[in-house]
Amino acid sequence: MELKTNAALIIIDQQKGILHPKLGRRNNPQAEERILDLLTHWRRTGRPVIHVQHLSRSPESVFWPEQSGVEFQVRFQPRTGEQLIQKQVPDAFCSTRLEASLREAGIDQLVIVGVATNNSVESTVRTAGNLGFDAWVAEDACFTFDKADFFGKAHTAEEVHAMSLGNLHGEYATVVSTAAILKSD
Numbered sequence: 001m002e003l004k005t006n007a008a009l010i011i012i013d014q015q016k017g018i019l020h021p022k023l024g025r026r027n028n029p030q031a032e033e034r035i036l037d038l039l040t041h042w043r044r045t046g047r048p049v050i051h052v053q054h055l056s057r058s059p060e061s062v063f064w065p066e067q068s069g070v071e072f073q074v075r076f077q078p079r080t081g082e083q084l085i086q087k088q089v090p091d092a093f094c095s096t097r098l099e100a101s102l103r104e105a106g107i108d109q110l111v112i113v114g115v116a117t118n119n120s121v122e123s124t125v126r127t128a129g130n131l132g133f134d135a136w137v138a139e140d141a142c143f144t145f146d147k148a149d150f151f152g153k154a155h156t157a158e159e160v161h162a163m164s165l166g167n168l169h170g171e172y173a174t175v176v177s178t179a180a181i182l183k184s185d
Contacts, residue, residue: 001174003185004109008048008102009038012092012114012121014076015053017062017069024145027157034141034178035113036075041182048107049082052092054120091123099131109134111181112173113141118164129172138178139165 014035042049055070056063063070078084085098093099102110110133112125121142128135139161147160155163169175 001176001180001184003181006048006105006107007109007111008050008107009042010050010052010092010110010112010124011035011039011076012052012112012124013054014073014114015063015069016071016073018115020062020069023062025157026143026145027161028140028143031141031143034138037178038111038113038138038141038181045185048105050085051076051078051082052085052087052114055086055088057088090120091127092120093124093127093131111136111138113138115143117142117144117161118147122164122168125168125173135173136181137165137168137173137175138181139175141178
């Protein structure tokens with residue numbers, strides 16, 4: 001496991017709306033700190049950073065464009081030179097220039113973090129793997145929320161997170177800790 005000098009850090013949906021109480025109980029309360037650890041390292045080493053922003057089509061969404069929840073959290077504001085990808089569905093590759101911009105830049109390794117593990121992170125990582133990218137997911141730099149399954153059985157955010165990571169690891173991506181990523185450099 002070796003981190004390439006042009007590996008892109010993709011930060012998904014770190015917007016104000018994700019902190020809204022209506023989303024319910026979440027796991028991994030240190031996720032934002034781990035994202036910041038990675039972001040600091042990427043900026044220090046001059047690697048590409050890509051910020052993904054969800055612009056929902058639903059007025060009920062915390063990411064509806066006409067309210068403050070759509071804005072990036074202050075600590076995750078894109079800086080000059082960092083790429084912004086705006087999406088309207090969970091998958092950051094769908095109907096965006098993400099794949100084209102990565103290919104144009106010769107980037108084939110991605111470190112993907114953000115929210116929600118079982119939604120935008122999982123769908124983006126699945127596509128990254130299907131497109132042949134060497135995708136890594138920092139498991140402690142992602143989080144999700146309590147959720148009922150199809151049959152109505154309640155699952156904790158920890159269970160949902162673990163199942164989502166299990167879906168990804170070994171087939172679409174390599175799931176590792178933030179510390180392991182930083183040590184691989």
